[in-house]
Structures are given as C-alpha cells and as structure tokens.
Amino acid sequence: MRSVKETLKEFLFPPRCAVCGSLLPLEKEERLLCPDCLAHPPFLTGEKCRICGRPVDNDVLCHRCRHKDFLFTAGTAAFSYETMQEEIAAFKFHGYRHEGERLSHLMAEYLLQEHPGWATWADVLTEVPLHANKLRFRGFNQAEILCEGLAKETGMHHVPGVLERLVDTLPQNSLKAAQRKENLKNVFGAAKKDVIAGKHVLLLDDIFTTGTTLQECTRTLLRAGAAEVRIYCLSVVCKEEDFEQNSIEKT
Template identity: 35%
Template sequence: MRCQPRYVGPVYIWLNNDQRCLLCNEASEEIRPICMACEADLPWLGDHCQTCALPLPAAGLTCGQCLKRPPAFEQVAAPWTYSFPVDTLITRFKHAAKWPFGHLLAELLAEFLQHRFDEDLNRPDALVPVPLAGKRLRQRGFNQAAMLARWLGSRLDIPCDETLLSRIQETSAQQDLNAEARNKNLRNAFALTSDASVKGRHLALVDDVLTTGATAQALARLLMEAGAARVDVYCLARTPKPGDGV
C-alpha cells in the first residue's frame, strides 16, 4: 500500500526558478539574489589601512592612528565602504528585520573572506559575534552580528562561538557619539563569560559596521588579555573619516 499517491505531472525544477535581484528586481542568472551589474556597483573598499581598513589614498599603508596606537586586533577585513546601497541594506536588515538583505550581504562577505583566505589571511579558529545589549536585543528581537556570524560560519565551515562574550552594561547608541565618547561609553561594558575558552585561540570578531573601532578594540583587548593568540575583525562595511565622503 502506497502512503502517497502517484504523480505523473511535471515536477518543479529549482534551477529554472525566476531569481530576482533584491536591488533592481531584474532577473538574475546567479544563485544569489543579486545580479552581476548590481554586485559590481556595490561600494567596494579600495585602498585602505592594512590594520583597521580605513579608506586611504594609496595601497599598502597604515593609517596614523594605528601607527600611533596599534590596536589590540590584528587586522580588519571588510569588503565595502559604508555608503549606498550597502548602508541602506544594512539599515533595513538591522532595524527593519529584513533578513534577506542581511543574508545576501553575509553570502558576499563569505566569498570575500574565502578569497582572502586563499591569498594571505589566516583562517580563525572561531567566529565571535559582537554581543548586543540586553535592552536593545529585546527591542530588536535579534542580534544582527550573531546572525551574520552564523551565516558566515555555515558558509565557511568555521565554528561560531556565541558563548565567549557578554555585554554587562547598557550603553548609549554608539552612532550618536564621537570617538572619545565611544571609548568612554564602552569602558567596562563587556566581559568574558565564566566558562569562556580563549587561551591560544585565533578568534575573529564579527559585526556589521566598523566606525571608530572602539567596540572592536574593547573586545579585542579583553580577548587578548585573556590569552587569545590573535584577534581579527570581520565586518560588512568600513566608514571613512568624517568629511571624507559617505
């Protein structure tokens, strides 16, 4: 006796589906929901600081801030500058829960990182999302950094460790503050969890945007002081200095 009726009609072939680009809504022949033209027009990060990825006028340079005060993290890897349309996609993912935009950006970031791994970037032992404050997590309903880290981990076959860090103090929104205020705002805001395993590990912090680097610096310092061998930062976009044009 058959549990299902026999079906002799045509079956759905997923390879023939009408994939639409999320940016222009034109048909896309790619598996990802973005056409080649829109992908090429994204604000790809050009020459930048070899440490913090700050946009610079020439390749192979290190910015003055990183030379003067080397950060606790080793290197920032980011594919784009924080400008249109990436800034809009991140905002809609982060503040309007438009997860398809976040997933698309994570897929493209994963391809970018795999290319970097094939060239010169060391693969980390684990991806560590930047923790979100409890109040903001309840309001938003999700941590965008954790979602990005999970998508990246699945795509790159790298473990995602969400158990290492916690945010122990509620802080003001970072985007409303200047660099000095951001550093003060984050003082004692983070802590390692009680069972955190850090010593000797190469860890990569994951976040959506790097602005002044204050959050990344605070977390990287915490991890390095706990014995991490190296801390990198992976993010979707890097902002230029104020007045440099975003």
C-alpha cells in the same frame, strides 16, 4: 495575499537596488540588490588599510589607524558603509533577516577571495554582542546572523555569545571620541573563556567606524586568554563626514 496598502506603496515607490538604484525585477521584490550588483558585488578591493580595510594609497595604514594602538593584529571589511548604507539599515532596523543571510554569503565570498588564509587561521568566529535590552527590542543580533551564514559557507567554527555586553551603553555615535572610550570601559565581559583560551579569534561586526567598540571587545578577549584577535566587518565607514553623522547607529 498582499494588502492594498502594500501594493500601492510599491506602485508609488517601486523597490530599487540598494547599490545602483536601478528598478528591481518584480519577482525579486524582497531583494535589495539587482541581479547585476549581486553578480558583481561592489567589494572593497585593491590597497586597503590592514587594520580597518579602508582604501589607502601606497600605505599599509589609513590616517585614522596610523596613530592608534589597536590590540587586534589585522582587520578587513567587505564593503564601504556608504555603498551598503540602505541594505544595512534594511537588515538591522526593518527586520529583514533574510537580507542578513544574503549579506553573509557575500561576506564569505569576499573573505575567501581577498583573505584566503583567514578562515583556516581562525579557531573561533564570534560576534560583537548586543545588550539584552537591545536584543529584546530588535529580536536578533545582526552580527550573530552574519556569523552564522559566514561559518556555514567557510567551515569556520562559530561560537555565539563568547562576549557579553554587561552595560547598556549610550549609542557610540552620539558621543565625541574621548567620550566613546569612556562610554565603553568595562562594558564587555567574556562569558566563554574556555572556548577562546590560547585561540585565534575572528571577531565580526556590521560596521567599523572608529574601532572603539572592536578595541574594547578585543581587550576583553585577550584578557580572557585569546592568543590573537583579527576583525572582520561587513562594512567600513569611508567618508569623513559620516564619522560624526548620527544615522550610523553603532549598538
């Protein structure tokens, strides 16, 4: 039974599609995308940076990745962060676990459509880890949920917990670029070295911002013996003003 408070809230703030803002059909109240947006997801297509997946004009790398020596050899993202901001927040912070399952379905669709070779390339699919404190607080690792769904639909081999976060760091978004690097030094460890030795690893996260977290995770994977690492993110931050914005909680 729905409480009076819930019903009233819905009356005053009827649920809207996270992408186009249209009112959602009542029976789909738990969904955050309208049927139209679900049928034609606003995927990032066309020319994209081969490291982070941001749209580019006539170039293989975006201006942010051009001067960085990323250790992963390729990366991609299904959506721009700006398009999916509300959906991601609902999933991460409000505990809409089923939203994660639906998002992973879209991630599978995108990967098979845009990067058809990747699912067979990857020997192991794993996620950027959360520290135990955050995991306890949130109850789940959003990236791990996305991996589970993605593996189910693509047949990839998901091994959770290959990486572990040894130190509970400050949120990356509260720091400047130089501090971000320092903040993450020696933060990650490889808990399952035997699984990744000599293997192709596809590393998954929900948001690609500056890439510092993914870089440190990749460093740890390569040190532990992985042959090659590629990155797959649900979304990539595309608007310049969002890089310094505090609402992007990078855990």
